[in-house]
Amino acid sequence: MASREQIAQWLGVAAGIGSADAEIMRVSSVENAGPESAVFAGSDAALQAALLSKAGLVLAKASVAADARLMVVSDPRLAFSELAVRLARIPAAGVHPSAVVDREASLHPSVLVGAGAVVAAGVRMGAGGVLGPRVVVEAGVVMGERVRVQAGAVLGSLGFGYARRPDGAYVLFPQQGALVIEDDVEIGANSTIDRGALGETRIGAGTKIDNLVHIGHNCRIGRNVILAAQTGISGSTVVEDGAILGGQVGIGEHALVGPGVILGGGAGVLSNKKLFGPGQVFWGRPAQPLKQYLRDLARLRKGGA
Numbered sequence: 001m002a003s004r005e006q007i008a009q010w011l012g013v014a015a016g017i018g019s020a021d022a023e024i025m026r027v028s029s030v031e032n033a034g035p036e037s038a039v040f041a042g043s044d045a046a047l048q049a050a051l052l053s054k055a056g057l058v059l060a061k062a063s064v065a066a067d068a069r070l071m072v073v074s075d076p077r078l079a080f081s082e083l084a085v086r087l088a089r090i091p092a093a094g095v096h097p098s099a100v101v102d103r104e105a106s107l108h109p110s111v112l113v114g115a116g117a118v119v120a121a122g123v124r125m126g127a128g129g130v131l132g133p134r135v136v137v138e139a140g141v142v143m144g145e146r147v148r149v150q151a152g153a154v155l156g157s158l159g160f161g162y163a164r165r166p167d168g169a170y171v172l173f174p175q176q177g178a179l180v181i182e183d184d185v186e187i188g189a190n191s192t193i194d195r196g197a198l199g200e201t202r203i204g205a206g207t208k209i210d211n212l213v214h215i216g217h218n219c220r221i222g223r224n225v226i227l228a229a230q231t232g233i234s235g236s237t238v239v240e241d242g243a244i245l246g247g248q249v250g251i252g253e254h255a256l257v258g259p260g261v262i263l264g265g266g267a268g269v270l271s272n273k274k275l276f277g278p279g280q281v282f283w284g285r286p287a288q289p290l291k292q293y294l295r296d297l298a299r300l301r302k303g304g305a
Contacts, residue, residue: 001025002087004057007038008071010086011079016071024057027084038087040080059083096133105137114151123156126183138195144183144205152190155179159194159217159235173197175217182206188213188229197235204241222259234271242278250285263287 001023008015028037030046033055040059041047050058051067058069059076073079095101095113104121107113111125114133119125123137126145131137135149138156149155156179162170177196181203187193188211195201197217203209204223214232215221221233222241231245234253239245242260249263252271257263260278268285269275275282281290288296 001036004071007057007083007086011071011073011082013071013073013079016068022056024083024087026087027080028055030055038080038083040076042076099131108145120156132189138179140195141179141181143181144185146184147181147187148185149187150189150191150211153187154192155181155187156195157192159197161197161217161235177201177217179203182223185209191215194219194235210247216253228265264290 004022005015007024023036024038025036028039030039030049030053033039033053035054035056037055038057038059039050039053039055041050047060047062050060056069057071059071059073059079061072061074061076093110093112096115096117098115099113099117101107101113101119102121105119105123107125108127108129110127111129113119113131114135116134117131119137120139122140125143125147128146129143130148132149132151134152136154141156158175161173161175163173164170175195175197177198178200179193179195180200182205184206185203187209190211191209191213193201193203193215194217199218201215201217201219203221204225206224207221209227210229212230213227216233216235218236219233220238222239222243224242225239226244228245228247230247231249233239233251236253237251237255239257240259243257244262246263246265246267248266251257251269252273254272255269256274257269258276261275262279262281263269264281264283266285267283267287269287275287282288283290284293
């Protein structure tokens, strides 16, 4: 629950003419809003609908005279998201009775560990972290502050790397490195991140990982990277700051995705390939600049007509 003045302070805007006594408990859609709800309006039509609702607070770009519920912000959608994070009711810290936490793990007192989770020896986890139900954190994983891991994820598993004998049999290459997850990382349900082989796998601060994503050993994922569902990244690949990977992207080993690069859904990046260009969109298998991909697709269709 937060007052109008407190919300304005959080968002870095003027409180406006609304009552300081108004208390906002949640964010909601316009249709489901009540006096305790905040909504946002990104267009004139949405603003009119918001003002006809029962919402106690309306976040919008433009000021409307004589409406005490309005708070003017530069980006209503972003402000709404920021407010939602602030208002989110974080479950009380603690370890669920069915969870197993090794006595040699070091968890900040504010961490929440869900039902059936397993935390091995040597794990370190900073303030404000949440491990969902049945999360497995293998030995030696280090997590920063406010790391959130959804149900069923596995962190620090052995990487997929082998040496081959002359007779064709495979021998596991040592997988004894570390996994470091920096502050404010979010990891989706049933995602897996391997530890380093001899070095480390690292996930940069602010990166958001969707459900069913796999990140192989020795990968380095930069800051504020987006990885959508069913993406798979092979070992020793680097994805630099601000890159966006759509769903079902596949990347071979030792590849490099440069800062700000955008890979469209289903794109494939060959091993050792390097892609550069902030804001540049790559698509297809193998991934290529979008304009080139569309030209090639058009030629293919024309040739088959």
